[in-house]
Amino acid sequence: MSQNQWTSARHALAYLARADAIPHRTEGEAVLLAHVPLQARRILDLGTGNGRLLELLKLDRPQAEYVALDFSPTMLAAVRDRFADDAQVTIIDHDLALPLPDLGRFDVVVSSFAIHHLDHARKQALYGEVFQQLEPGGLFGNLEHVASPTERLHHQFLAAIGYTPEEEDPSNQLLDVETQLRWLRDLGFEDVDCYWKWLEMALLIGLKPLA
Numbered sequence: 001m002s003q004n005q006w007t008s009a010r011h012a013l014a015y016l017a018r019a020d021a022i023p024h025r026t027e028g029e030a031v032l033l034a035h036v037p038l039q040a041r042r043i044l045d046l047g048t049g050n051g052r053l054l055e056l057l058k059l060d061r062p063q064a065e066y067v068a069l070d071f072s073p074t075m076l077a078a079v080r081d082r083f084a085d086d087a088q089v090t091i092i093d094h095d096l097a098l099p100l101p102d103l104g105r106f107d108v109v110v111s112s113f114a115i116h117h118l119d120h121a122r123k124q125a126l127y128g129e130v131f132q133q134l135e136p137g138g139l140f141g142n143l144e145h146v147a148s149p150t151e152r153l154h155h156q157f158l159a160a161i162g163y164t165p166e167e168e169d170p171s172n173q174l175l176d177v178e179t180q181l182r183w184l185r186d187l188g189f190e191d192v193d194c195y196w197k198w199l200e201m202a203l204l205i206g207l208k209p210l211a
Contacts, residue, residue, distance in 0.1 A: 032195075032196075037107065045057075048091070054068055096126060100126070116174055157199040160199060177194050192205070
C-alpha cells in the first residue's frame with residue numbers, strides 16, 4: 001500500500017532539491033506550454049507544488065486568472081512565497097484525494113507530477129471532476145509519472161533520474177498510459193493522446209468538446 005509522505009517537510013524539500021535536475025523535464029513542460037492557449041482566461045493547476053509550472057504558464061499568459069491547489073504545507077509555503085504579491089493567483093489548501101471543491105469553470109486544467117500519488121480509482125474520479133469544471137473547448141494537460149511495462153524498464157528509469165529502487169517515493173501509485181487515455185476518452189474528452197513521452201514521464205492531453 002502506498003504511503004503518502006507529502007505532508008512531511010523533509011520529503012517535500014528533498015523532492016524540490018532534485019526536481020530541476022530531472023532529465024528531459026523541460027521538454028515535457030515545453031510541449032504542454034505549446035498546447036495551452038495564450039488567450040486562456042482561467043487556469044487551474046492541480047498539485048502545484050512550489051508553483052514551477054504556474055510560473056511558466058504566466059510568462060506568456062499574464063492576463064489569466066490562476067487557481068493553484070496543493071496540500072503539502074512545505075509546498076504551500078513555497079508557492080505562497082513565490083506569488084506573494086500576485087493578485088491573479090489564488091492558492092488553495094486541498095488534498096486531491098478528496099473531491100475537487102466547486103471552483104467555477106476553467107479554460108485550462110493542468111497538473112505536473114502530482115496525480116500519480118492518488119490511488120487508481122481516485123485518479124479516474126478526478127479526471128471526471130476535471131471534465132466537469134472545464135469550459136466547452138477547454139484543455140486538460142497532465143504531465144505525469146506513469147508506469148513502465150516491465151520492472152527492468154522501471155529500474156532503468158530510476159537510474160536515469162538518479163534514484164535507486166530503495167529511494168523511490170513510497171507515495172507513487174503508477175499507472176500505464178493506455179489505461180489513462182482510455183479513461184479520458186470514455187469521459188468524453190476529444191483529441192486524447194500521449195503528446196510527449198520519455199520513459200516514465202508522459203504528457204496526456206484531452207479537450208472537452210465544444211458542444
